[in-house]
Amino acid sequence: MQARIKIFGFIYLTRGQFIVTETVLFTFFFLMTIFFFSWSVPGYVDDPSVLFHAKYLKYVTLILSFAVVIETQYYLNKLIAKQLEINEQQKKEIERQNEEIMKSIRYAGRIQEAVLPEENKLPDFMEYFIFYKPKDVVSGDFYWFAQHYGKTVIVAGDCTGHGVPGAFMSVLGISSLNDIINETEKELSSDEILNILRDKVITSLKQDSEGSVSASGMDLALVIIDFEKYELQYSGAKSPMFLIRNKACEVNFDTEDCSVTESDTFKLYHFKPDKMHIGLHPLFDSFRRRQINIKKGDTVYLFSDGFVDQMGGKSGKKLMNKRFKNMLLNIQNYGMEKQKNIVERFYRKWKGDLEQTDDIVLIGIRI
Numbered sequence: 329m330q331a332r333i334k335i336f337g338f339i340y341l342t343r344g345q346f347i348v349t350e351t352v353l354f355t356f357f358f359l360m361t362i363f364f365f366s367w368s369v370p371g372y373v374d375d376p377s378v379l380f381h382a383k384y385l386k387y388v389t390l391i392l393s394f395a396v397v398i399e400t401q402y403y404l405n406k407l408i409a410k411q412l413e414i415n416e417q418q419k420k421e422i423e424r425q426n427e428e429i430m431k432s433i434r435y436a437g438r439i440q441e442a443v444l445p446e447e448n449k450l451p452d453f454m455e456y457f458i459f460y461k462p463k464d465v466v467s468g469d470f471y472w473f474a475q476h477y478g479k480t481v482i483v484a485g486d487c488t489g490h491g492v493p494g495a496f497m498s499v500l501g502i503s504s505l506n507d508i509i510n511e512t513e514k515e516l517s518s519d520e521i522l523n524i525l526r527d528k529v530i531t532s533l534k535q536d537s538e539g540s541v542s543a544s545g546m547d548l549a550l551v552i553i554d555f556e557k558y559e560l561q562y563s564g565a566k567s568p569m570f571l572i573r574n575k576a577c578e579v580n581f582d583t584e585d586c587s588v589t590e591s592d593t594f595k596l597y598h599f600k601p602d603k604m605h606i607g608l609h610p611l612f613d614s615f616r617r618r619q620i621n622i623k624k625g626d627t628v629y630l631f632s633d634g635f636v637d638q639m640g641g642k643s644g645k646k647l648m649n650k651r652f653k654n655m656l657l658n659i660q661n662y663g664m665e666k667q668k669n670i671v672e673r674f675y676r677k678w679k680g681d682l683e684q685t686d687d688i689v690l691i692g693i694r695i
Contacts, residue, residue: 343404343407343411346400346403346404346407347400347404350396350399350400350403353396354393354396354397354400357389357390357392357393357396358389358393360389361386361389361390361393365386430465433464433465433466433492434465436465436466436492436495437462437465437466437495439499440466440467440470440495440498440499443499443502443503444470444471444472444502445471445472445473445474445502450473450480451475451480451555453555454480454555454693454694455663455664455693455694456664456691456692456693456694457664457665457667457668457671457691457692458471458668458689458690458691459668459671459672459675459688459689459690459691459692460688460689460690461634461675461684461687461688461689462687462688463491463634463684463685463686463687463688464491464687466491466492466494466495467494467495467498467687467689468486468487468488468491468493468494468495468497468498468687469484469485469486469487469494469498469632469634469686469687469688469689470483470484470485470487470498470501470502470689471483471484471485471689471691472485472501472502472505474505474506474509476509476515476516476552477515478554478556479552479553479554480552480553480555481509481521481550481551481552482550482551482553482630482691482693483505483548483549483550483630484548484549484567484630484631484632484689484690484691485498485501485546485547485548485567485632485689486546486547486548486567486632486633486634486687486689487501487544487545487546488544488545488546488607493544494687497544497545497546498546500529500532500533501525501529501546501548501606504525504528504529504532505521505525507528508521508524508525508528512524517552517561517563517617518550518551518552518561518562518563518615518617519561519563519614519615519616519617521550521563522548522550522563522565522606522615523614523615525548525606526565526606526607526615529545529546529606529607530607530608533607533608535607535608544607545605545606545607545608545609546565546605546606546607547565547566547567547601547605547606547632547633548564548565548566548567548605548606549562549563549564549565549567549568549569549601549630549631550562550563550564551569551628551630551693553622553628553693553695555695558621558622558623558624558695559619559620559621559622560619560620560621560622560628561617561618561619561620562599562617562618562620563601563602563615563616563617563618564599564600564601564602564615565601565602565604565605565606565615566601566602566603566604566605567601567630567631567632567633568598568599568600568601569599569601569628569629569630570596570597570598570599570628570629570631570653570656571596571597571599571620571622571626571627571628571629572594572595572596572597572626572627572628572629572656572657572660573594573595573597573623573625573626574593574594574625574660575590575593575594575595577623577625577626579595580621581619581620581621583597585599585600585618586598586599586600587600589650589653589654589657590657591654591657591658591660593660593661594657594660596653596656596657598649598653599618599620602615602616622695623695624695625694625695626694626695627656627660627692627693627694627695628692628693628695629656629690629691629692629693630690630691630693631688631689631690631691632686632687632688632689632690633686634685634686634687634688634689635647635652635675635688635690636648636649636652637685637686638675638678638679638684638685638686638688639679639682639683639685640678640679640680640682641678641680644682646685647678655671655674659671663694664692664693664694667692668692671690671692675688
């Protein structure tokens with residue numbers, strides 16, 4: 329809002345209009361002053377009134393020029409004070425609106441926390457940790473788990489965006505997964521769950537409607553673990569899975585579709601996901617399922633890309649997969665609670681004083 333003030337007792341002008349008016353007046357009087365100072369009365373003129381005006385009019389115009397300057401300063405001060413008053417009112421209104429928005433976001437954060445699954449849904453014998461760190465009050469990353477026909481289903485999801493838009497997507501993902509598990513009367517494999525979830529997300533976002541331009545979706549890694557048979561199913565929508573195993577143990581699964589990183593004692597197997605997210609995508613094949621025979625002592629990690637994309641270190645660059653993998657390999661001799669503490673300290677040291685880049689979720693499961 330631009331301040332307006334009453335000038336000369338009856339005219340309302342903005343700051344710009346007032347400056348133009350005063351500039352015109354000052355220019356006029358100043359030019360008249362110059363004219364009268366430079367004008368000489370011809371010798372043949374002896375009219376006393378003309379001589380009087382010729383002598384004193386130049387001082388009158390000079391005084392009027394100074395009066396315009398003083399008047400301009402006076403009214404400009406009033407205009408500035410008026411504008412500052414308006415700015416202060418606007419500032420208070422913006423602060424009030426921001427506080428209302430933050431109250432809503434904090435309430436949305438409590439709703440999101442309530443939607444996230446309770447950890448007691450995981451088996452008591454299962455050793456695990458969840459490192460969950462939203463960038464804002466609410467998060468576009470989420471974790472989810474459930475029991476399904478005596479097996480444990482675990483998910484790490486990364487939705488489009490972060491903050492409120494990402495949080496809406498995460499709630500959609502969690503509620504859809506709950507519906508799939510609760511409403512399906514047969515045992516589902518990991519790839520079937522992702523295929524059904526994709527259909528639900530597309531329908532919910534109306535991405536199947538003609539003319540829809542929504543590119544929203546989620547990257548997601550899902551595993552189904554059978555702790556009795558030591559079998560694991562993995563399906564990924566642009567989100568990989570890491571499995572770390574002691575080198576002394578035999579590898580009894582197909583390593584054709586995974587890369588390997590080694591330390592002195594352990595090997596990290598990087599299982600690659602399908603290059604499609606959950607949502608409408610140019611690639612629209614069925615998701616694949618990896619069936620893996622696991623061993624006691626194996627550790628499985630599911631995660632979003634927030635950790636590896638975090639800027640930090642001495643050069644302020646991204647962490648990247650190599651450092652992330654080496655960090656995980658170096659903590660394998662510790663229990664999962666200790667691992668979480670080390671991961672948190674590593675993250676804080678790497679990030680330093682830089683802003684958090686994205687939402688983060690990292691789930692570690694010890695078999």
